[in-house]
Amino acid sequence: MEVHHHSGLSHKKKNFREYFFEFLxxxxxxxxxxxxxxxxxxxxxxxxxxxxxxxxxxDLKSDTALAVKTIYAVNSQMYGMDTxxxxxxxxxxxxxxxxxxxxxxxxxxxxxNTMNFSNRTITxxxxxxxxxxxxxxxxxxxxxxxxxxxxxxxxxKEYYIDYxxxxxxxxxxxxxxxxxxxxxxxxxxFVIPEFVYGKIHIATTDEGVEKIQIDx
Amino acid sequence: MKELKKYKSTIEFTKQIIxxxxxxxxxxxxxxxxLIGFLKKEYGLS
Numbered sequence: 001m002e003v004h005h006h007s008g009l010s011h012k013k014k015n016f017r018e019y020f021f022e023f024l025x026x027x028x029x030x031x032x033x034x035x036x037x038x039x040x041x042x043x044x045x046x047x048x049x050x051x052x053x054x055x056x057x058x059d060l061k062s063d064t065a066l067a068v069k070t071i072y073a074v075n076s077q078m079y080g081m082d083t084x085x086x087x088x089x090x091x092x093x094x095x096x097x098x099x100x101x102x103x104x105x106x107x108x109x110x111x112x113n114t115m116n117f118s119n120r121t122i123t124x125x126x127x128x129x130x131x132x133x134x135x136x137x138x139x140x141x142x143x144x145x146x147x148x149x150x151x152x153x154x155x156x157k158e159y160y161i162d163y164x165x166x167x168x169x170x171x172x173x174x175x176x177x178x179x180x181x182x183x184x185x186x187x188x189x190f191v192i193p194e195f196v197y198g199k200i201h202i203a204t205t206d207e208g209v210e211k212i213q214i215d216x
Numbered sequence: 217m218k219e220l221k222k223y224k225s226t227i228e229f230t231k232q233i234i235x236x237x238x239x240x241x242x243x244x245x246x247x248x249x250x251l252i253g254f255l256k257k258e259y260g261l262s
Contacts, residue, residue, distance in 0.1 A: 053259050060248045060255075067245035074238045081231050088224050109227075113234075115241065139258055146244075146251050153240040160237045163230040170223045203219060 049133040052125060056143070059118035066115050073113035080108030088174075092202050099202055106175060109167050114157045117150050174203050 014022075084105035087098045125131050126147065134140045255261065 050259060053255050054261060057252055057255055057261060060252045064245055064248045064252070067241050067248070070241055071238060071245070074234055074241070078231055078234060078238075081227055085224055085227050088220060090220065114237075136258065139255070142251055142254055146247055149244050149247055153237070153244055156233070156237045156240050159233045163226065163233050167223070167226050167230050170219065170226055173219045174223050
């Protein structure tokens with residue numbers, strides 16, 4: 001391939017100023033590129049930080065709403081358990097109404113009223129090292145405190161479930177569920193409540209109560 | 217009688233644990249509300 005050289009172009013030696021100017025241009029290009037990249041990353045990090053915070057606020061709102069429901073359910077459960085505890089006396093079988101109510105009240109021991117916290121955002125923040133996105137230490141500290149509080153509550157929940165199951169293990173020996181369930185319909189209501197009176201008992205002795213045949 | 221006593225004492229203990237759990241949730245609910253307010257203020261969220 002033929003190469004045409006321009007006769008007017010000569011390979012003039014560059015002086016120091018030209019070298020310096022070239023160096024300055026390259027240096028500025030690199031620095032500006034670096035600054036632009038840094039700025040882009042910062043803008044992206046700030047955007048991510050805000051997205052995380054917005055998502056966390058949504059999680060916290062869900063937690064708050066669920067906490068209200070759970071507190072209500074736990075209150076109700078505790079009232080039910082109080083009543084049950086009060087009714088369970090050694091001579092309960094002398095009072096048909098008390099026996100009937102205690103069978104109803106034991107249902108408060110059927111459902112665990114625990115809550116699962118929305119930990120989606122908080123887990124993402126902690127597990128993927130995204131806590132670094134939070135620029136303010138006070139924000140990071142408060143989120144960490146909240147996360148620690150969740151873990152403490154979850155530990156208490158384990159005790160709750162454990163003791164709840166202990167109650168369930170014992171109550172089979174206390175109630176006559178075959179007799180009880182034969183008297184309730186699919187919706188869980190007594191078909192004819194008065195039929196229950198005198199037909200079901202609470203085991204108040206180790207020997208157990210006399211089993212009464214249910215006449216249908 | 218022993219079973220009934222055991223049942224009652226388990227109920228009593230369970231109640232205490234549930235009560236602690238409830239107290240924890242009440243505290244956490246307040247903490248969550250405070251955190252929401254704090255984050256909204258810090259990030260200018262509506």
